[in-house]
Amino acid sequence: MASLGSHANVWETCLQLLRRQGYHLTVKLADEEDEDGLDAWLAEKDGFTFWADNPIELLGLAAVYEDVRPEEDRPYWWAAKTVRERPDVREQLVDEALAVRDARVAELAARRERDPEGWEEEIRAAFCFDGDERHAANHLALPRAELRQLLDDPRLADLRDEENRGNDG
Known part of the structure; x- marks a missing residue:
């Protein structure tokens, strides 16, 4: 933080x-x-x-x-003090962030298989803070598109329904 x-x-x-x-x-x-x-x-x-x-x-x-x-x-x-090398710092940071994000997605997928109840609890807890997709995705350190895929799980249908209701109004 x-x-x-x-x-x-x-x-x-x-x-x-x-x-x-x-x-x-x-x-x-x-x-x-x-x-x-x-x-x-x-x-x-x-x-x-x-x-x-x-x-x-x-x-x-x-x-x-x-x-x-x-x-x-x-x-x-x-x-004048900028060293031009490849990959540049920006590219390195983006690559690191992508690797961290991909690892987080894989970690949640593995937890879903290994500990479905704990996985579900973690997803639900992310919605307890502000209740919207953007905040939940940030809390889970996931891209929103990935979170939407997780919400396709039947165990989370009520969250998906709440999100849809929130997006309609």
């Missing part, structure tokens, strides 16, 4: 940190008539300007600047 997550309740902390680090901050408000409009958050320091959709992203961009400390604004200055 994350001790800190990306949420608007962290924005003030990020903005104050940026100010303590010497950044000049501004916000450009979205046009009220733009339904997809996002405010633009800007931080300026030493002739560099950083733009983001929220203060958390803005702090991340400033962290890149603080790490690289470019002497001039050249194209792709932020990549």
